[in-house]
Amino acid sequence: MTGRPSLRWSQWVIGAYLLLFFAYLFGPLLIMAVTAFNSSSFPRVSPWECLTFEWFVRLVEDQRLMQGLSNSLIIAFGVVVLSVAIGLAGALFLTQIAARSRAGTYTVFISPILMPGVVLGIATVLFWDRVAGSIGMAYGGLFYDGIFLTVLGQSCFIASYCLLVFLARLQRFDSQLIDAALDLGATNTQAFRRILLPFLKPAIGGAAVIAFLASFENYNTTVFTISFYNTFTVEVAQKVRLGIDPTISALAVIVIAISLVAALANEAAQSHQQRRLAGHGRGLVAFFTHNPAAVLAALAVGMIVVVLAFAVQHDPAACKARALEQRLERQQQYQPATPSPVAPAPSTPVAPGARDLNPGQGSFGDVFRGGLAPGSAPAPAPAPAPAPDTRSLNPGQGMFGDVFRGGLAPGTTPAPDSPEGDGEE
Amino acid sequence: MTKRSWLGAFLDRNGLALGLYILFAVSFWLLFLIILPQLAMIDFSLRHDLPAAQQGGPLDVWTFENYRHFIFGLPGNPDGWNRLDVGVFGRTIVAAAFVTILNFAICYPVAYYLAQVAQGRQARVMAVALVVPYWVNEILRAFAFRIIFGATGVINSTLQALGIIDLPIDFIRADIALYAGLGYAYVLLMVFPLYNAIESLDRNQIEAARDLGAPWWRIHTRIVLPFAKPGITSGCTMVFMLAAGALAAPQILGGPSNLWFTQLIYGQFFESVNWPRGAAYAIILLVACTLLVLLVMRLFKVRLGEIGK
Numbered sequence: 180m181t182g183r184p185s186l187r188w189s190q191w192v193i194g195a196y197l198l199l200f201f202a203y204l205f206g207p208l209l210i211m212a213v214t215a216f217n218s219s220s221f222p223r224v225s226p227w228e229c230l231t232f233e234w235f236v237r238l239v240e241d242q243r244l245m246q247g248l249s250n251s252l253i254i255a256f257g258v259v260v261l262s263v264a265i266g267l268a269g270a271l272f273l274t275q276i277a278a279r280s281r282a283g284t285y286t287v288f289i290s291p292i293l294m295p296g297v298v299l300g301i302a303t304v305l306f307w308d309r310v311a312g313s314i315g316m317a318y319g320g321l322f323y324d325g326i327f328l329t330v331l332g333q334s335c336f337i338a339s340y341c342l343l344v345f346l347a348r349l350q351r352f353d354s355q356l357i358d359a360a361l362d363l364g365a366t367n368t369q370a371f372r373r374i375l376l377p378f379l380k381p382a383i384g385g386a387a388v389i390a391f392l393a394s395f396e397n398y399n400t401t402v403f404t405i406s407f408y409n410t411f412t413v414e415v416a417q418k419v420r421l422g423i424d425p426t427i428s429a430l431a432v433i434v435i436a437i438s439l440v441a442a443l444a445n446e447a448a449q450s451h452q453q454r455r456l457a458g459h460g461r462g463l464v465a466f467f468t469h470n471p472a473a474v475l476a477a478l479a480v481g482m483i484v485v486v487l488a489f490a491v492q493h494d495p496a497a498c499k500a501r502a503l504e505q506r507l508e509r510q511q512q513y514q515p516a517t518p519s520p521v522a523p524a525p526s527t528p529v530a531p532g533a534r535d536l537n538p539g540q541g542s543f544g545d546v547f548r549g550g551l552a553p554g555s556a557p558a559p560a561p562a563p564a565p566a567p568d569t570r571s572l573n574p575g576q577g578m579f580g581d582v583f584r585g586g587l588a589p590g591t592t593p594a595p596d597s598p599e600g601d602g603e604e
Numbered sequence: 605m606t607k608r609s610w611l612g613a614f615l616d617r618n619g620l621a622l623g624l625y626i627l628f629a630v631s632f633w634l635l636f637l638i639i640l641p642q643l644a645m646i647d648f649s650l651r652h653d654l655p656a657a658q659q660g661g662p663l664d665v666w667t668f669e670n671y672r673h674f675i676f677g678l679p680g681n682p683d684g685w686n687r688l689d690v691g692v693f694g695r696t697i698v699a700a701a702f703v704t705i706l707n708f709a710i711c712y713p714v715a716y717y718l719a720q721v722a723q724g725r726q727a728r729v730m731a732v733a734l735v736v737p738y739w740v741n742e743i744l745r746a747f748a749f750r751i752i753f754g755a756t757g758v759i760n761s762t763l764q765a766l767g768i769i770d771l772p773i774d775f776i777r778a779d780i781a782l783y784a785g786l787g788y789a790y791v792l793l794m795v796f797p798l799y800n801a802i803e804s805l806d807r808n809q810i811e812a813a814r815d816l817g818a819p820w821w822r823i824h825t826r827i828v829l830p831f832a833k834p835g836i837t838s839g840c841t842m843v844f845m846l847a848a849g850a851l852a853a854p855q856i857l858g859g860p861s862n863l864w865f866t867q868l869i870y871g872q873f874f875e876s877v878n879w880p881r882g883a884a885y886a887i888i889l890l891v892a893c894t895l896l897v898l899l900v901m902r903l904f905k906v907r908l909g910e911i912g913k
Contacts, residue, residue, distance in 0.1 A: 189820065193717060200714055204737050204791065207748035210758055214751060222751050224758055265637075268629030271622075275614065291638060293841065295849020295893070297866050298886045301873070302641035305648045305883060312659075335637040367619025396741045398852045399866075403873065416743045419856050423750060431744045438739035442732050 208435055215428035218499055222425045229498040232490040234429035241426065247414035250326065251395055254410060257330035258337055258394040259387050265334065266341025266386055267379070273342075274349055289343070291336035296399025303332035303404050325406035332404040337393045341386035348382035440479050447473035649884035670884035689868060689885075696865035697892065699779075700848035703786045707794045707843050708836065710787065715798035716828065720807060738792045746785050746856040753781035753857075782857040786847050793846065794839040801835025802828060837906040841897050848893050865889055 214222035218229040238244065269288050273281060291299060311322035321327055352375070360370040398412050405413055419427055450470050467473050615623040650666045674693075677686035718730050737745070752758050753775035760772040775781045805828060813823045829836070854864035869889065872882030 193713070193721075196713055197717065200710065201733060203710075203788065204733070207745065207752055207788070208737060208740060211744070211748040211751055221756070223754075223756060223761075265629045265633045268626040269633065271618075271626050272630050275617065287634070287638070293845045293894075293897075295845065295866065295886075295889060297849060297851055297869055298645070298890045299641075301869070301883060301886045302645040303637075305879065306636075306641035306644035309644050309647070331637060335633075335641075338633055338637070367617070367623075368621055371619070371622050392739065396743075398742060399849065402851065402870075412741060412743055415741065416852055416855070419743055419747050419750070423747065427744065427747050428751075431740065431748070434740050434744060438736050441739075442736045446728070446732055 208431070211428050212432045212435055215425050215432045217425065218495055218502070220424060222423060222428045228502045229495040230493065231495040231499075232493060233495075234425040235433075235490070238426045238429045238433075243409060244411065244414050244418075244430075247409040247411040250408055251411040254326055254329050254333070254401075255391050255394040257326075258333045259390045261330060261334040262338040262341045262390045263383060263386050265338040267345055267383070269338065269342045270345035270349055273346065289339050292339045294336070296336070296397065297403060299335050300332050300400035300403030303328055303335070303400075307331070323406065325404060325408040328404040328406070329401050329408075329410070332400045333394050333397055336400075337390045340389050340393060344386040344389060345379065345382050348379055352378055436479075436483060440476060440483075443472050443476035443479060447476050645883045646887060648880050649887050651880045653878045653880050670881045671888070673881060674885065674888060692863050692868055693865050693888070693892075695862070696848060697896070699783070699864075700844055703783055703790075703847045704840050704844040706783065707787050707790055708840060711791060711794040711798060711839070715795045716802055716824075718795070719799045719802035720805070720810070734792055734795055742789060742852050743856070745789060746853045749781050749785040749788070749857055750776075753784070776857065777859040777861070779859050779862055782854060782859070782862075785853050785857045786850060789850070789853060790843040790846055793842045797835040797839035797842070798832060799835075801832035801838075805831045833904060834906055837901060837904055841901075844897065845893055849889065 210224060211222070213224050215234050216230055216232070217223060217227055218231040218233070219227075273285060273288070276284060307322040307328055310316075311320060316322055356374050357370050360374055361367070365373070396412055398416055401410055402413055402416070409417075415427065415430065418424075447470055450472055454469065467477070614627075617623070618626060649670055650668065651664065652667055652669060654664055673686065674689050675686055677683065677689070714734075718727060718734075722730055750757075754760070755772045755774065757775075759775070760769075763769045764772065809827055809831075810823055813827055818826070849866060850864065851866045851870060854867055855870075858864060858867070865885070866889070869882050869885045872878050872885060
């Protein structure tokens with residue numbers, strides 16, 4: 180029998196493949212998360228400089244990002260209300276129309292999911308611009324308002340997501356329950372409120388969560404409809420396009436931590452419920468026994484608390500000074516021909532530029548660039564602000580762009596007491 | 605049944621309040637969020653780019669100028685056709701198709717494993733592991749690839765440390781970062797339709813084929829793939845449409861000389877501020893993608909109504 184060994188062999192292949200697949204899924208997130216703790220001002224894992232938490236501080240201090248966050252929450256609230264209401268109505272409508280027109284209607288209802296987000300955003304802006312023009316609304320009125328337009332533009336396709344959630348739930352609904360209620364003398368509204376709505380409650384919750392997440396992270400539609408406002412995601416995209424720095428990684432760490440804890444908590448709650456249905460005990464102890472997800476969730480929360488406590492008293496200043504010294508030493512060693520002494524670095528912005536023309540000098544390159552960057556810290560100018568504009572015209576300028584950014588941006592960052600963090604925007 | 609009696613029956617069945625809510629919400633959605641905006645976009649795309657003062661004036665007439673420009677470029681263009689825009693468009697479509705096929709190849713084994721092999725807790729953990737990365741913002745995911753594929757990123761520094769290469773490879777210019785990032789972005793959208801389709805396949809069919817001596821690849825080509833066709837079409841359609849319409853990933857990961865078509869549209873709106881032409885380009889993208897998807901569906905004999913299920 181040749182079947183057995185070949186099966187064993189194929190299991191190995193599948194195992195390796197799954198491992199690779201999940202490495203592809205989580206590797207990038209992991210690497211990004213690690214860069215948030217490296218004091219190097221270009222997000223990187225190696226060379227490792229110092230453990231630092233300053234990127235988190237700078238993230239919270241970013242006024243525009245926080246403004247965007249509050250706009251995002253307002254928009255998400257509007258989108259959740261509107262799309263859940265529309266999705267529910269659409270689902271109820273679909274279950275009631277004649278079977279022959281159902282397929283066509285269904286196609287129309289889910290078509291917004293398939294339309295490119297940019298198309299939806301553009302169509303929304305143009306339509307309301309037309310409406311405002313035809314009723315003579317002055318520029319600045321409601322129909323030109325970025326938040327109003329964004330809520331409508333996003334709801335157009337997010338309502339379709341909600342519709343799918345409701346349809347899935349309604350498939351399991353026994354419509355005889357409604358008939359029974361009506362026979363027993365309930366009005367239509369009563370039957371809906373007392374029977375159908377409670378049955379749909381989990382779906383309403385699920386649809387609301389999906390709508391919130393979809394709204395919060397939407398970029399393609401929002402970037403067209405938002406006009407002069409900013410949402411969190413649009414602001415993050417702006418930052419990433421203008422120049423990448425580890426505050427974005429710090430943001431990712433927060434998002435990943437929240438997602439992880441939420442996923443584990445959800446898994447724990449589900450598994451607990453299953454065990455309770457199977458007749459196992461309730462209470463806190465019962466919640467954690469035989470429930471690895473609950474234990475992991477608790478561990479994750481505990482770890483976050485420990486890291487926070489550690490972060491509060493961790494001071495990387497000494498380490499950074501040492502790292503700077505080492506780098507300068509090495510720099511002198513490898514670049515003896517530099518005309519002026521490099522040690523008091525502020526006067527050497529020439530060097531990073533020169534390096535840019537020759538990005539391929541291998542690992543030394545990193546050493547040099549890193550060495551110069553912190554040196555420019557004392558410079559009072561809030562450097563990143565003016566430069567990005569020219570770059571934004573050419574977001575994909577490739578490796579030179581990265582290198583250059585990596586070299587310059589740090590200028591504002593390393594000194595923990597530097598005020599530029601706030602002054603940038 | 606006449607329309608009026610249908611409406612009456614509908615309101616009777618649901619009660620006035622609920623019935624009106626359903627009708628109002630659905631018609632608001634269809635009219636004000638889906639149909640009228642699309643019509644407005646078509647109208648815009650057929651107009652000249654006029655300053656505000658002349659809009660509605662005698663010069664404000666319908667024209668195919670914006671579509672003509674997409675194909676032929678400016679008048680007096682020596683090439684005879686709009687090499688830049690059509691080129692970008694063609695590249696985008698081909699690249700999106702490539703990303704879709706790549707994504708299918710990557711996800712099919714995983715979906716099959718999840719649907720037919722994994723069981724109980726393992727399947728649940730796998731499903732959660734698939735979903736969690738999608739709670740992380742699209743922008744942040746693209747950013748992660750930027751870190752990895754940068755000139756001093758993890759891959760380049762590892763390869764250099766191992767002595768495999770001397771100079772860093774420019775993954776961004778070669779668009780490798782973009783393809784990897786786009787493929788990554790839509791893994792979930794590919795896995796779950798595939799999973800849904802394969803999961804409903806009766807395991808006995810696979811066992812029977814195996815007992816009859818079919819090699820593993822024939823089990824897939826003869827049984828699993830044909831059975832999962834609606835799921836495959838559904839996943840591929842979604843990935844293709846989203847990849848062709850992606851904006852953030854190309855903006856962040858795209859090479860300097862290689863624009864995505866959505867970036868051209870973005871440029872028409874925010875850089876040249878030519879809304880009619882931007883609208884025309886958006887319609888070209890929408891129509892071309894839709895036609896292509898319908899064509900592929902016709903080829904594989906799948907109906908549109910099966911998508912998203």
